[in-house]
Amino acid sequence: MSKLISSMSRGIDRIWATPIRFLDTLGEMLTMLGRAFLWGLRPPYRIGLTLQAMEFIGVGSLSIIVLVSMFTGGVFGLQSVKAFRVFQADGYVGTAVSLTLTREIAPVISALMVSGRAGSAMATELGSMRISEQIDALATLGVNPIQYLVVPRLIAATVMLPILTIVFNVCGMFGAYVFVVLVMGVDEGIFIHNIRWYTDVGDLGMGLIKATFFGLMLALVGCHQGYNAGGGAKGVGIATMRTVVITSVAILVMDFVLTQILMQVGF
Amino acid sequence: MARASKERAKQQAHGDGDVTQVRARGAAAGDDASGLEQRSENHQIRVRGLAKTFGEHEVLRGVDLDIERGHINVIIGGSGAGKSVMMKHLIGLLKPTAGHIYVDGEDIVPLDDYQLNRVRRKFGMLFQYAALFDSMTVEENVMFPLLEHRKKEMSRAQMKELVREKLQSLGLYNVEQKYPAELSGGMRKRVGLARAIITQPEVLFYDEPTTGLDPIATKNVDEMIAEISEQLGVTSVVISHDMASTFRIGHRVSMLYKGQIVASGSPSEIITNDHPQLREFLEHSGVNVATAEVRR
Numbered sequence: 001m002s003k004l005i006s007s008m009s010r011g012i013d014r015i016w017a018t019p020i021r022f023l024d025t026l027g028e029m030l031t032m033l034g035r036a037f038l039w040g041l042r043p044p045y046r047i048g049l050t051l052q053a054m055e056f057i058g059v060g061s062l063s064i065i066v067l068v069s070m071f072t073g074g075v076f077g078l079q080s081v082k083a084f085r086v087f088q089a090d091g092y093v094g095t096a097v098s099l100t101l102t103r104e105i106a107p108v109i110s111a112l113m114v115s116g117r118a119g120s121a122m123a124t125e126l127g128s129m130r131i132s133e134q135i136d137a138l139a140t141l142g143v144n145p146i147q148y149l150v151v152p153r154l155i156a157a158t159v160m161l162p163i164l165t166i167v168f169n170v171c172g173m174f175g176a177y178v179f180v181v182l183v184m185g186v187d188e189g190i191f192i193h194n195i196r197w198y199t200d201v202g203d204l205g206m207g208l209i210k211a212t213f214f215g216l217m218l219a220l221v222g223c224h225q226g227y228n229a230g231g232g233a234k235g236v237g238i239a240t241m242r243t244v245v246i247t248s249v250a251i252l253v254m255d256f257v258l259t260q261i262l263m264q265v266g267f
Numbered sequence: 268m269a270r271a272s273k274e275r276a277k278q279q280a281h282g283d284g285d286v287t288q289v290r291a292r293g294a295a296a297g298d299d300a301s302g303l304e305q306r307s308e309n310h311q312i313r314v315r316g317l318a319k320t321f322g323e324h325e326v327l328r329g330v331d332l333d334i335e336r337g338h339i340n341v342i343i344g345g346s347g348a349g350k351s352v353m354m355k356h357l358i359g360l361l362k363p364t365a366g367h368i369y370v371d372g373e374d375i376v377p378l379d380d381y382q383l384n385r386v387r388r389k390f391g392m393l394f395q396y397a398a399l400f401d402s403m404t405v406e407e408n409v410m411f412p413l414l415e416h417r418k419k420e421m422s423r424a425q426m427k428e429l430v431r432e433k434l435q436s437l438g439l440y441n442v443e444q445k446y447p448a449e450l451s452g453g454m455r456k457r458v459g460l461a462r463a464i465i466t467q468p469e470v471l472f473y474d475e476p477t478t479g480l481d482p483i484a485t486k487n488v489d490e491m492i493a494e495i496s497e498q499l500g501v502t503s504v505v506i507s508h509d510m511a512s513t514f515r516i517g518h519r520v521s522m523l524y525k526g527q528i529v530a531s532g533s534p535s536e537i538i539t540n541d542h543p544q545l546r547e548f549l550e551h552s553g554v555n556v557a558t559a560e561v562r563r
């Protein structure tokens with residue numbers, strides 16, 4: 001009997017362990033964000049490092065975004081033509097593609113791509129600096145590691161993700177145009193007219209607001225995981241793996257929540 | 268004298284039991300009130316009741332330690348004893364679970380990141396594996412503290428010249444454009460040392476400076492530490508588990524065992540100290556205690 005109770009209580013402990021660890025991690029990340037905010041306001045401003053991080057995230061991710069967006073836009077256009085032809089409404093394919101692309105697909109897929117590439121790189125880089133004591137060395141040399149390492153990456157990702165999302169929109173629409181108009185033979189004039197008529201700045205804005213949050217989040221997760229890595233090379237691997245898992249899930253969950261909120265306020 | 272009384276006032280402002288504790292110790296040793304002031308002048312860093320727990324793991328359990336100004340202070344102890352953890356507290360890289368650390372009379376435990384940055388200007392540290400920035404060349408590594416803190420006083424050319432001088436004084440020639448990965452362990456340590464001393468800190472910390480080096484490199488590093496200590500008049504804190512080095516360079520030796528300082532004194536006092544764990548440590552260190560080279 002007492003055995004049963006003790007094993008039950010252990011089971012309950014284990015059930016609680018996950019949400020408690022989740023809240024712990026969330027709290028730590030928000031603390032890091034707060035510290036980064038304060039250190040970001042203090043001079044010296046690390047402009048060179050910020051530009052370097054922007055180059056790594058933005059320029060570095062550009063080719064993959066261009067490639068992925070054209071295929072995504074293309075396949076989405078193709079599938080839409082198939083669906084809309086059921087109702088003989090293939091003139092509206094342009095509307096469907098541009099609305100989903102700007103509001104949903106561009107920010108979400110851009111964020112997933114950047115998190116796989118830049119978020120995980122941040123975790124690896126900061127993680128190996130942590131275990132080789134380079135982060136401690138920075139602090140000992142009178143340089144705050146949050147200001148030097150974390151702030152530039154947060155700023156860079158927050159700024160670059162919306163820009164990459166715009167690129168995704170443009171290239172995605174081009175991909176859709178190629179397949180919908182040139183391959184499937186939908187009328188070009190109607191395709192473009194319906195994009196113009198039904199897609200407005202608000203739709204684009206919704207995508208860009210989401211992208212901004214995704215950018216900040218994925219850099220924060222990557223930096224937090226790397227900064228707190230421990231346990232040698234294996235610890236760095238774990239930090240990197242966790243970054244990819246956490247950011248991927250968080251992008252989809254945040255996307256849902258942000259969509260709800262933004263639609264409430266009229267987007 | 269004025270400085271000593273100012274320091275004392277500062278400590279009292281912190282309102283803890285530390286001053287009385289020191290006084291009690293002073294009284295036990297037969298010191299009078301002037302002995303207390305003497306202590307503040309002689310001790311650059313004073314650690315009282317330092318405790319640190321990671322989760323359930325108690326690493327430090329009440330460390331009391333005085334670091335003598337201008338001397339080489341060696342801390343010995345087995346691996347995993349908590350030596351690195353203790354040193355990280357002295358520089359403010361870790362926050363203790365309990366206890367106080369006074370640097371020139373100022374308790375650094377309650378300080379935030381920003382205030383710690385100021386205190387750390389007094390410090391230089393050589394890490395166990397040098398901790399060079401691997402994305403930077405040797406020159407950029409050594410110049411880093413100058414670029415951060417001396418930009419207004421020095422031109423870039425002056426910095427380069429100073430870096431070259433410092434590297435050469437440590438026996439490193441034509442390595443400026445190399446990356447840390449291209450250097451041997453001993454060279455990396457010397458670059459780390461150059462980076463640590465280039466801003467002329469008051470206190471230098473060394474975490475196992477000779478571990479992993481061959482006997483000749485070990486002797487060279489020992490000599491470097493002694494030379495730097497004498498030439499620059501800095502306070503040195505050296506973590507070591509090499510007893511031969513310890514006795515060669517140390518003015519004062521303390522042993523950390525199970526999270527506490529169990530023995531402390533000059534090398535000759537340490538050799539004759541009969542604390543059981545210390546005896547065991549000495550016997551297994553391979554140093555013949557009877558014939559050991561002892562400083563002073």
Ligand SMILES: Nc1ncnc2c1ncn2[C@@H]1O[C@H](COP(=O)(O)OP(=O)(O)O)[C@@H](O)[C@H]1O
Binds near residue numbers: 350352
């Ligand atoms: N950040 C940390 N988190 C948890 N445990 C730690 C941490 N740093 C050190 N420890 C533990 O503290 C103990 C002492 O470590 P350390 O000070 O590195 O020993 P050493 O005396 O060899 O330098 C070890 O058992 C180590 O596992």
Ligand SMILES: [Mg+2]
Binds near residue numbers: 395
């Ligand atoms: Mg150690």
